[in-house]
Amino acid sequence: MEKVTRRELMAFAAVVAATLLMLPPFGGAAPAAAAATGAGSNCTRRCGNISIPYPFGVEPGCYHAAGFNLTCDRSHHHQLPKLLLGDGTVQVLEIFIPNNTARISSSRVEFTYADHGHRANGTWGAGLPRGGPYFLSELTSYVMAVGCALQIDVRGGAHDDLLGSCTAVCPPSPQYSGDIVEGTGACTGIGCCQANIIIGYSFYKIQIHTFNESMQGDYSVYMASDVPILNGNIFDGVETLPAMLEWVISNSTCPYMPAPECRSAHSFCQDLGASGHGGYGCHCDDGYHGNPYVPGGCQDIDECKYPDIYRCYGDCKNTPGNFACLCPSGYYGNASIPNGCRDINECQHQEAYSCYGLCQNFPGGFHCHCHDGTYGNPFTKGGCVTVKKSFTGLSIGLGVSGGTSLLLLALGGPYIMRKLKLRKLKKTKQKFFKQNHGLLLQQLISHNTDIGERMIITLRDVEKATNNFDSARVIGGGGHGVVFKGILDLHVVAIKKSKIVVQREINEFINEVAVLSQLNHRNVVKLLGCCLETEVPLLVYEFISNGTLCHHLHVEGQVSLSWDHRIRIVTEVAKALSYLHSSASMPIFHRDIKSSNILLDDALTAKVSDFGASRYIPTDQTGVTTAIQGTMGYLDPMYYYTGRLTDKSDVFSFGVLLIEAYSKEAVCLSVCR
Incomplete structure (x- = not known):
């Protein structure tokens, strides 16, 4: 990575802030559908822009059991209501039924000091019910410390087992200009450190040891999930970061099939005993999606509507819980792979296709005609009969009386053939015009x-x-x-x-x-x-003459873009996204923002291109549930896991593009495709 001055870094940070302010405000995307429960129509199923599906609820009788009760805090005037766990202070950002998780706002860890400031003790999870039903997700969570000359230990469980530890050292000199963050967004250990949490609990003890003199207040510690870092100062003043919780039903494993809370047909029970804590979750069967905790909540997936997920290159037919992918009529082979269907040459087996005349194969079918000198029905045996040749006298008469006509036909033949050819070409064009939805x-x-x-x-x-x-x-x-x-x-x-x-x-x-x-x-x-x-x-x-942003950033031989050019280009992309999301006659979500879809003209002006995956969004909606499309590496994780497309999906892709332009590091190996 090329070195940049402090002024350039501050300018880049200003552009990030300006572009994010220019885009619509970030908010939680609603899950696919709000599930109705048997608890009655008086149950609150939405708080602000967050859906509250069963087994969660606000009013008594609207949720499964203690721990699943939520509070919708409407006391903040001129702000959206906040959804809280129980009656407490932990804010819920999103609830995901398919994978039994909930995203919360995790507060910065507070510490008390000991050993003259060389050691500090803190806890995480004070707002969560002890013993469940919530546990920190061990798949995506980690502890992170911003500071230096310190070691951080995370302990949990009945015996305070060590679950994670990391050490952050100070830069070798005040003039150190190296990276404190890797290209992946992880800490390098200089100025910050992070460690994965290997076991999920609802409560942790956190201890910090400092190697220098007392450094009270010179560091920040967070328990978070999937939060990339841009630079060591990004967390200055930040009080909360997102964290992912897993949740389970009851304190036991699946008692029998089906489990009591798996109320929908086409659902099943799965033990989710995180770290030895008993509990289970309900899931829809393969080929179904929805809420398995309510009757009729698991609905059949029409796989034919999502060709980017369920690949079919032939004729797709939906079936309950599955789908059939068949080659079109006249073809055979495997329709689930590209070019897997091959034309059947019916003329090699004429009798099998009841053709007893002259057979001519074409892609997807065949023509069957009577041979020259015969006429009739070529699809039945003996259907073509020989033309009778007792027309000698008539032929002589025609030869004598119609010589002039034949001469005219001979002279006008080329003209007639040309007109017929043009008419056929016109019909072909009309056919394709209709086929292409003209x-x-x-x-x-x-x-x-x-x-x-x-x-x-x-x-x-x-x-x-x-x-x-x-x-x-x-x-x-x-x-x-x-x-x-x-x-x-x-x-x-x-x-x-x-x-x-x-x-x-x-x-x-x-x-x-x-x-x-x-x-x-x-x-x-x-x-x-x-x-x-x-x-x-x-x-x-x-015609945009100067290639793509991807080629300028990564392909060998291209002239390197200057810092100022990169700042201006990403700003122009942000303006285009703001226009698509907010100023177009109907909001448009691009769905595939990446450097290879940003064209540059001779003046290096950015042009957003390739709208094949784009979607119109009605003005009264904030998003839509749709098939997953986009490029891995740029794809919004929330959109990938939930199928819920919002303007934030484009904002996430733009954020990746922003880092790519800043670092000049390729997002993936197959760049510029």
Whole structure:
């Protein structure tokens, strides 16, 4: 990582703060659906923007048992109500039914001092009920100390077993300019340290030993989950960080199947005895999702609606708890893998397909005709009969009286053939236009006549612009196709051609056209039009000449972007996201913000591109539950685990992009794809 001055670091921090302020405020995303319980309609099922599914509840009779009772604190005027555990002070940020977890706000650990300030003792978990039903998640949680010349020990359990320990040393000199944080966001041990918590409890004892003279107040200690660090000063003044709790039903293991609280059909019980603490959780069977704690809460998943999760490259058919993926009619093979379906050559087994004439195979089917000199029904044995040849006299008569007609036919034949060929080509174009949802696209943009007229581009114009799709014109590939460089109406354009023609990609194509046709922002790539007259849909964009941000940051041979350029580029991306989320006619969530989707023009102005995965969100909603799409490394974990897409999903991806631009470190090995 290149060294930066303190002024540059402060400037970068200012940009981070400004862009986050510019984006909509961060809040808890609601789970997929609020479950109704048998406790009646008077149960509070939402506090602010947080859903309260059973077995949790606020009023008596609305929750499973003690420990699952919550308080909705509405005493803070001009603020959203706060959801609290029990009657206490621990704030709940989100509740996740599928994996039996809850995200809370974890306060900074407070200490009392001993040994003249060389040792300090503290505790964590004072607001949690002792013995359950909550335990700190041991999968994602850790203790973290910000400071130096200290050792931190975490103990728990009946015998105060050592569960985690780390040591932070001071920089070797005041002029030290090395990193205190690794590229992954973890502490290096210089100025801060962290250690995983190996066993989940509801209460911990924490002890700090200092190696220098008394350092009271010169450090901060947190118990947290999945919180990356940007620099050693990021926690100055921070009082709370998110932590993940696991929760269990009762204090026993699964007594029998089904367990009492697994009330829904298609649910099962699983022991979740964290660290020896008895308890179980309920889950929906494979192929179902929802709330297993309420009757009818587990609903069948229509896998065919989520092709990015349940891969099917043929005809998808939903079944209860499962789905069938079959090759289309006329094909055979494995439809669950790309190109797994192969054409059946029916003509190799004509009788099996009842063809007793001339068979001609084509992809997905075949034609069956009577042989030359015969006519009739070729799909039955003996159905084709020979044409009778007793027309000699008639032929002579025609030869004498129709010579002129034959001459006219001979002269006009080429013209007739040309007209027939043009008519066939026109029908083919109309077929592809309909197949590619051209009528749907016209409806989507029909409210703006000017847009509708300029958006539809003919195949003839596209072929002329690309020199009939000359491979020498290929300039790259996006997430959904190959990109050609061309000239259209005396302007240089980029023409995107899809790689695979399947129904879901045609839907993504129409989605991208509908989204981009409504946008007008200097930092969003401009869509000039589309062509629907080919089997493969085509998009025509403004040509952005200077590659992607990813190539400038990571690909060898590119000119390195200066610090000022990187600051400006990420600021422009933030402005584009703010426009998409707040200023567009209907909020748009991009779903795939990454450095390879940020194009740069000659002036290094950022242009957000590739809207194939984008979603419109109704103005009266804060999010939508949908199939998971995006790029690992940039993907919002909450969206990945819950399927709930909100504006914060784009904000998380932007945060990763921000760190990537700051550090110039690649997010993953397969960069710039």
